[in-house]
Amino acid sequence: MSEAKLREAIVAFGRSIFDRGLTFGSSGNISVRLDDGWLMTPTNASLGRLDPARLARLDGEGRLVSGDAPTKESFLHLAMYRERATARAVVHLHSTHSVAVSCLADLDPQDVLPPITAYYVMRVGRLVLVPYYPPGDPELAEAVRRLAGRHHAVLLANHGPVVAGGSLEAAVYATEELEETAKLCLLLRGEKLRLLTPEQVAELYRRFPS
Ligand SMILES: [Zn+2]
DSSP: OOHHHHHHHHHHHHHHHHHTTSSOTTOOEEEEEETTEEEEOBTTOOGGGOOGGGSEEEETTSOEEESSOBOTTHHHHHHHHHHOTTOOEEEEOOOHHHHHHHTOTTOOTTOOSOOOSHHHHHHTOSOEEEOOOOTTOHHHHHHHHHHHTTOSEEEETTTEEEEEESSHHHHHHHHHHHHHHHHHHHHTTTSOOOOOOHHHHHHHHHHSOO
């Protein structure tokens, strides 16, 4: 896809995400990998009102080439790309239900949400929790980088998800699947659940390798 088309796609997905209340204010950011750098949503920009011409254009070293300054959370995106050669896009949201789950005290940091549906297993897989660090702390990027090689989706504690995909569409859909699964898990809290069995999960990984 051409850079012009990718710019339009970032704007369209941003508006869709914002209009459905999956992010708010100027929170949330989207990036796409180009052959010689990245496109990234700007700092202090609402995902609902992005301008394709003002997206931050970074070179291969992550330096701003044109457009507005990139999101202050660009380091989260770059940490994902650094460890995932196949990642073409990264989405980070402060989506309400995912953030709610990230604030729970009794999480398994190696497997935050149970396998309640096939689509969650196929699009997200095993979600890991990144310990809490203040925004902008270099330790946060390092913590994401350590997990990114094995996980395309991570949940930042008391903060929100960071999800990579082989395309912008794949990254957005996986982030939405994660948000809906977080919502379902909160709805089902306290109920006796029939989870997918380990065999059923293994069969999904066999049929739909990520
Ligand atoms: Zn954030």
